[in-house]
Amino acid sequence: MDNPEFTNLSRSVQGHVVLITGAASGIGRATAKLFAREGAKVAVTDLGEERVEAVVEEIASENGVAKGWELDVTNSEQIKKVINEVALWGEENSPRLDVLINNAGLSASTSIDDPNYEAGWDISLAVMLTAQVKTIREALPHLREAKNPRIINISSTEGVGGSPTSSAYTAAKHGVVGLTRSLAVELGDEGITVNAVGPGPIHTGMTEAIPEEMKTKFARRRVPLRRYGHPEELAHGVLHLALPASSYITGHLLMVDGGMTIKNN
Numbered sequence: 001m002d003n004p005e006f007t008n009l010s011r012s013v014q015g016h017v018v019l020i021t022g023a024a025s026g027i028g029r030a031t032a033k034l035f036a037r038e039g040a041k042v043a044v045t046d047l048g049e050e051r052v053e054a055v056v057e058e059i060a061s062e063n064g065v066a067k068g069w070e071l072d073v074t075n076s077e078q079i080k081k082v083i084n085e086v087a088l089w090g091e092e093n094s095p096r097l098d099v100l101i102n103n104a105g106l107s108a109s110t111s112i113d114d115p116n117y118e119a120g121w122d123i124s125l126a127v128m129l130t131a132q133v134k135t136i137r138e139a140l141p142h143l144r145e146a147k148n149p150r151i152i153n154i155s156s157t158e159g160v161g162g163s164p165t166s167s168a169y170t171a172a173k174h175g176v177v178g179l180t181r182s183l184a185v186e187l188g189d190e191g192i193t194v195n196a197v198g199p200g201p202i203h204t205g206m207t208e209a210i211p212e213e214m215k216t217k218f219a220r221r222r223v224p225l226r227r228y229g230h231p232e233e234l235a236h237g238v239l240h241l242a243l244p245a246s247s248y249i250t251g252h253l254l255m256v257d258g259g260m261t262i263k264n265n
């Protein structure tokens, strides 16, 4: 790539075709809405047609461009079908996909001695790690045709540390960091950037069962910014990595965690 001459357009995803997994809730939903507000064409994918359509309608009501697909990221056939349909929707005569955001996730908390441990391990790895590999493999032929191809994988503070009863989740999220770094190196000569985002504690579907009092206590003790984050704050981190101007950032893990992972005392 020649020395880039950045313009205002380099700080815009206007017209870019963006696919987000797990986009019916929390961070995925906020990211879909932010990209649409920024002028991207957003493919909203998740489990459950009604949940997906609700987000598409929210975006349409703000005059954004979005289309919904039901997509279970553990289903290889569905991944293939949906990614190809999204690329055709992106641009009819020459399929287009610029940004892949691997966000789908769930929490399965089990101690290592739990009789059901293996079920939690299997689903955690399937949804949060193996699925990212599958979507990336299917999206690559399209990303290779894109002008500013971006892969963004959602990891976690659990991608750099660990917590009790979360070993499957933690293993998956550490795996995301390894996958991201290795692919950043492998795909670098093609100009495809591969980055990860590590959310700290965020107000989403995943954390809504935790009583507010516990959240406040946790945040005061562990997070320098003293609070849980909002999905929109995550979405802006993702957007930053997707910009054409972020062309020299790859293999990076961007923590959006209120400082949680750098706090010693």
Ligand code: NAI
Pocket (backbone or CB within 6 Å): 021, 022, 023, 024, 025, 026, 027, 028, 045, 046, 047, 071, 072, 073, 074, 103, 104, 105, 106, 127, 128, 154, 155, 156, 157, 198, 199, 200, 201, 202, 203, 204, 205, 206, 207
């Ligand atoms: P959320 O529960 O609000 O959203 C997760 C979405 O993933 C849901 O809409 C769910 O339907 C979808 N999903 C689950 N299994 C799926 C499957 N098989 N196929 C397709 N979609 C599936 O949770 P949140 O917080 O927005 O999670 C987004 C990402 O952020 C996840 O990868 C999560 O691990 C990560 N994260 C969240 C944190 C938090 O505090 N909320 C902290 C660290 C990471």
